[in-house]
Amino acid sequence: MSKVVFTAEQLQVIEAPPGNLLVSAAAGSGKTAVMTERLLERLIRGEVSVDHVLILTFTNAASESMEKRIRKRLTEAMEEARQDGRTEVADRLREQLLLLSRAHISTIHAFCLWLIQNFPHEVVDAAAEPLLEADFSTLDPEAAEQLRQEALAAVMDRAYTDAEEQPGEQADVFLSLVDNYSSARSDQQLRKLVLNLHNYLRSLPDYAQVVSKKLTELEETCRNFSASPHMRYLVQGLRLRLDRALAVVPELCRRLEDPLLQFAGKTAQTTHEDFAALFQSLFQTCQAMDGVLERWEAEPQKVAVWDEIYSLARGMEWKKPRVMKTDSDAKQTFVELLVKSFSDLLYYVDASGANPLGKQCIYPAQRVWTAPAEEIEEAHLGTLPLIKRLFGLVLELDEEYARRKGQRKRIDFADYEHFALAVLRRPDGGDFCRSQFREVYTDEYQDTSSIQESILQAVCPDKLFMVGDVKQSIYRFRNARPETFLQKSADFKDAKGGRYFGLNRNFRSEAGILQAINEVFQRVMARDFSGIAYADGHAMEVGRAGSRTRGRVELWINLEAESANLAENVTETEAAARDCLPP
Numbered sequence: 001m002s003k004v005v006f007t008a009e010q011l012q013v014i015e016a017p018p019g020n021l022l023v024s025a026a027a028g029s030g031k032t033a034v035m036t037e038r039l040l041e042r043l044i045r046g047e048v049s050v051d052h053v054l055i056l057t058f059t060n061a062a063s064e065s066m067e068k069r070i071r072k073r074l075t076e077a078m079e080e081a082r083q084d085g086r087t088e089v090a091d092r093l094r095e096q097l098l099l100l101s102r103a104h105i106s107t108i109h110a111f112c113l114w115l116i117q118n119f120p121h122e123v124v125d126a127a128a129e130p131l132l133e134a135d136f137s138t139l140d141p142e143a144a145e146q147l148r149q150e151a152l153a154a155v156m157d158r159a160y161t162d163a164e165e166q167p168g169e170q171a172d173v174f175l176s177l178v179d180n181y182s183s184a185r186s187d188q189q190l191r192k193l194v195l196n197l198h199n200y201l202r203s204l205p206d207y208a209q210v211v212s213k214k215l216t217e218l219e220e221t222c223r224n225f226s227a228s229p230h231m232r233y234l235v236q237g238l239r240l241r242l243d244r245a246l247a248v249v250p251e252l253c254r255r256l257e258d259p260l261l262q263f264a265g266k267t268a269q270t271t272h273e274d275f276a277a278l279f280q281s282l283f284q285t286c287q288a289m290d291g292v293l294e295r296w297e298a299e300p301q302k303v304a305v306w307d308e309i310y311s312l313a314r315g316m317e318w319k320k321p322r323v324m325k326t327d328s329d330a331k332q333t334f335v336e337l338l339v340k341s342f343s344d345l346l347y348y349v350d351a352s353g354a355n356p357l358g359k360q361c362i363y364p365a366q367r368v369w370t371a372p373a374e375e376i377e378e379a380h381l382g383t384l385p386l387i388k389r390l391f392g393l394v395l396e397l398d399e400e401y402a403r404r405k406g407q408r409k410r411i412d413f414a415d416y417e418h419f420a421l422a423v424l425r426r427p428d429g430g431d432f433c434r435s436q437f438r439e440v441y442t443d444e445y446q447d448t449s450s451i452q453e454s455i456l457q458a459v460c461p462d463k464l465f466m467v468g469d470v471k472q473s474i475y476r477f478r479n480a481r482p483e484t485f486l487q488k489s490a491d492f493k494d495a496k497g498g499r500y501f502g503l504n505r506n507f508r509s510e511a512g513i514l515q516a517i518n519e520v521f522q523r524v525m526a527r528d529f530s531g532i533a534y535a536d537g538h539a540m541e542v543g544r545a546g547s548r549t550r551g552r553v554e555l556w557i558n559l560e561a562e563s564a565n566l567a568e569n570v571t572e573t574e575a576a577a578r579d580c581l582p583p
């Protein structure tokens, strides 16, 4: 294979001075190639030693191929140096080759296991109590799940028995929780919810504290909804929808003047003027809402934004015009544009559920402004004890599961991460890692979970090289948090905390394919829908020389296979989990 000639933008990444560097790039743009090349260049130039770097890949196979590649290139460089009579360089590279077999090139789980095995005495909780038996072994994912479910069964049995033996407020809360989250026949739904929440919590560092903090916040929200971050978030949702609708108002007003646009006749309104008046009143209400939001945005404490919007929405009179096949094009396109632009907004603020545009929403919609703030507070306060009990169950499950693992001297994959973080927070393990690992390289960074991010930060907070593609984040079910990637991208773009690099040239596919992919994704990936705006620097450029655009590209969407795929994904999950096992 001929040697890769890196592009100028790739070279910028390869040669950037060490620091926190994030490379955000599409599939096939050479992320892995650039990461490997950067490391190699630094090794060959003697800027870092291979035993002083930590290289994290997503699978064992990727680790192996990365190591092979490094070995091959170091060997070539060593021979070249020897032939050129650069003995010192050749000797250094020979040493690097010897060190390579001890280098840390692995998945993050294998790295965590290495930490635990090397600092077992530092696997302790906050009270310095040991968390790990000397002769522990790892539960395979199926056995872990089985044990977790048994632990949950014990927790639920205990809760039912307690409710029966000690009737009272606590018992009532538990029983309403069961009532609210289960069907008449079984409490499977509630059990599933507890298991899922537990799974999610385990992907966070210090989750017990997180739960207690979040519950306190939730309590505050419930007691004072109007001043809560939750309400602010909902108002921002309104702002988004309102802006989208208001942007088309001038166009709609212009079309209303079109002589070909006539609403009178077979529809409920007798004259076109009636309709025009109805639209005008809709637009005016929206403008009034805009005014409320503007005042609130300027002085949030002074405006009862929730209730003001609520009363505007309640006062809104609205009927959807009927369209017949025989209607003029002008009318059809007017109604189409109106529905497209306003349905989401109207549904969002529709307190009564009577809005005829509600059913027309393109994206999954929700009714949000369903009651005045005071009523919402009351309802929230009513559910608060249930939510607290729910999280109580999750933490009881966690304890019971930990107890059962302890009895069997077993740990699971999430324990790898939590125990590794415990080690990194202790003096021996933490100091060792920070002095040992001068640089960290991590591939597929978009699939990093919160606790994994904490581990990376604890190992090397200032020389982290990350490559990834947020569009390829497929491991949400494994608690990957692409949000971290997006946040870092935004910060680094503003030169806050690191440097950002984008690579958009694709070297894997032909021009025609890339064109088609860009075409599709520019339409379906928008920021307010998927969190990522494809148009905003994600489109792929052709990287292959002499790439062809001829030929037809067909897009096959196999809806039937979707459900089969889901089933397959489960086995894929298991396979992926197994793949994280250290070799």
Ligand SMILES: Nc1ncnc2c1ncn2[C@@H]1O[C@H](COP(=O)(O)OP(=O)(O)O)[C@@H](O)[C@H]1O
Pocket (backbone or CB within 6 Å): 004, 005, 006, 007, 010, 025, 026, 027, 028, 029, 030, 031, 032, 033, 034, 507, 508
């Ligand atoms: N500048 C380049 N010129 C030619 N081929 C390249 C270039 N950069 C990367 N490649 C090749 O493109 C392919 C995809 O690279 P890879 O690093 O696997 O991409 P990614 O990790 O972004 O998906 C690889 O075969 C790689 O060798």
Ligand SMILES: [Mg+2]
Pocket (backbone or CB within 6 Å): 031, 032, 033, 443
């Ligand atoms: Mg890659």
